[in-house]
Amino acid sequence: MRSMKIHAAIAQPGGAAGSTRAPGKVWLVGAGPGDPDLLTVKAARLLSSARLVLHDHLVGAGVLALLPRDARRICVGKRDRRHTLPQEETNALLVELGLAGEQVVRLKGGDPYVFGRGGEEALALAAAGVPFEIVPGITSAQGMSAYAGIPLTHRDHASSVVFATGHCREGGAAPDWAALARPHQTVVIYMGLGTLPAICRQLVAHGLAADTPAAVVEQATTPGQRVVAGTLLTLPLLAQAQAVAAPALIVVGEVVRLHNTLGWFTQAASARPNG
Structure with a gap:
């Protein structure tokens, strides 16, 4: 049920639903430890032009405030073992969006590769042939x-x-x-x-x-x-x-x-x- 709601939120004109475009790209971006001033320049640049963002619970409001007002925001995070979306479904969703031609910013607290499950998401994207990029963050x-x-x-x-x-x-x-x-x-x-x-x-x-x-x-x-x-x-x-x-x-x-x-x-x- 949760994944159906997320798919419905994404299925907007120009979105992934029914798309036959060439594969898009996914950026796994470290949002840093909380203070938005600690974002890297590259992360801030990507956020300023993002159109579709999948983010964790731990990404602070100050960081999310840097997104364009019309950016689609999907919370897929985890907190105290309570999952908005199970990790496997998050992996599958990233692959689906990438194959549908979406440009996706996957925003993760801290650094994607330090207890952020970024490695699991990157492996899923690599296996599916979806181009991706890792943007490190201050852990x-x-x-x-x-x-x-x-x-x-x-x-x-x-x-x-x-x-x-x-x-x-x-x-x-x-x-x-x-x-x-x-x-x-x-x-x-x-x-x-x-x-x-x-x-x-x-x-x-x-x-x-x-x-x-x-x-x-x-x-x-x-x-x-x-x-x-x-x-x-x-x-x-x-x-x-x-x-x-x-x-x-x-x-x-x-x-x-x-x-x-x-x-x-x-x-x-x-x-x-x-x-």
Whole structure:
């Protein structure tokens, strides 16, 4: 039913329905972490002339405001496992539109290839012979790092950085907790707020000290940004007390201590490290 409604919304004069035009093209565009000023020049140029846009829930209103008023906007995003359109149907829709001759901007929060399922969509387009292009964006971890004052690497604190997801595909492999718990690195976990207590327990169980600095950053780079910082031991209760909500990133490592000094961005609220 949802896919039928989306197809009906697209089937306008000059649209894909019944079209026999040569294959079009799909641009998989990174919308960045939220602040529209962090869009790349290329992404902003594509948005300014877009006519058909498939976008995620996490693409902010400020970014969507850059679209022409007559652009057709279709939300196909996912939030907390609630899908406007299942990923497989999104892939099929992109292929169908491309083969019908449409010029499609597929707008994805952050970067298309960093936990954005852009790789799956690009593979579907490639298999169908639909021309496509990837426009990278500043990923949420990079935006969070800059705006929250938590460097991803620092010579005194972290010589490497790891991005991980807080939930896996059903039936997929569990996170490599031993690798995530290595010393002298920064770990940024996407989509992990719902399992924050378990994440903190697993990191301690696999070798990190309970007083390792850790933070949750909500709505990074936007006016609603909040940083709740503590330790692996205290963070779950702090986040619960502060009623932190998605979208949020978890960041673990000694670099979190620098937030007090480097957190230049005005925040709606903040809980400072206590360990």
